[in-house]
Amino acid sequence: DDGFLSFAGIGGxxxxxxxxxxxxxxxxxxxxSGVIGRKPIHSLEEDERKKASQIKELWIDIGAKNRDEAAERVSVGSVGVxxxxIRDLPNGRLVARGIDDRIGAFVVLEALRLLAQERPEATVAAVATCQEEITMAGAxxxxxxxxxxxxxxxxxxxxxxxxxxxxxxxxxVKLGEGPVLSRGAANSPVVHTMLKEIAExxxxxxxxxxxPRRTGTDADVIHVSRGGVATGVVSIPCRYLHSPNEMIALEDVEHTVKLIASFVRVLSAETDFIPR
Structure with missing residues (x-):
């Protein structure tokens, strides 16, 4: 109303x-372009200042004078970011929005680049999946x-x-100390052990x-696909998740790329993923 936009979050x-x-x-x-608005602190009652904001109390201001002008510029269901x-910080720190999980796609592409220099025996497929935050449909x-x-x-x-x-x-879990290997119900114990041994x-x-229950990653649906898939999770430590300024260490990216490429190189037709 009055040219302001109500909105909902995609993901957490x-x-x-x-x-x-x-x-x-x-x-x-x-x-x-727009700005996410809220009542200024000057207008908040004492009890309101102590409460956490909710998305339903916020709005997006795109500078429109009225509803009709706003409707000319955006439609219901328009998405945004x-x-x-992006900022480089000292000690090899990188700050950006959407590192979760654009950096995962970058890591996979870099691992493929290394594998292209020395072709592995295994057939490799790489996917940048969609909707991991909401339906895991891509995975x-x-x-x-x-x-x-x-x-x-x-x-x-x-x-x-x-x-x-x-x-x-x-x-x-610290920045600069390498990838994190998940262990739990959605993770193959064979894959987990292989990753640890290769890292060492x-x-x-x-x-x-x-x-112990779910990983919060695409592994949660991949491991139960069809007759089951031996699945592992390799993660990069990240500060300030789901904020406009997520932070990672570039050395963790390099180590993760190397680990994934090394893992693929040891796979063969004889690799047995059944826990013994």
């Missing part, structure tokens, strides 16, 4: 990081179509090397996290 957003952010929407004829530039359809014997889901995971982190619940042989630092 913390509304606290949205207030005041600039956004870029895909409009009817191109990109449309937060506007946040479901891809796993069904390819029907692989083994799969690796490449994602990011919560780093706990910052103030107030709960290491007892989420583990001791190649002197790649790594840590292990525990996912």
């Amino acid at each position: 957003w913390d509304p606290q990081v949205l207030v005041g952010q600039r956004v870029c929407l895909i409009g009817r004829t191109g990109e449309v 937060l506007e946040a530039p 479901k359809t891809s796993a069904f179509s390819f029907d692989p014997q083994v799969a690796l889901a490449v994602d990011v995971t919560v780093a706990t090397d910052h103030p107030s982190a709960d290491k007892k619940q989420y583990g001791d 042989q190649e002197q790649i630092p790594y840590s292990v996290d525990i996912s």
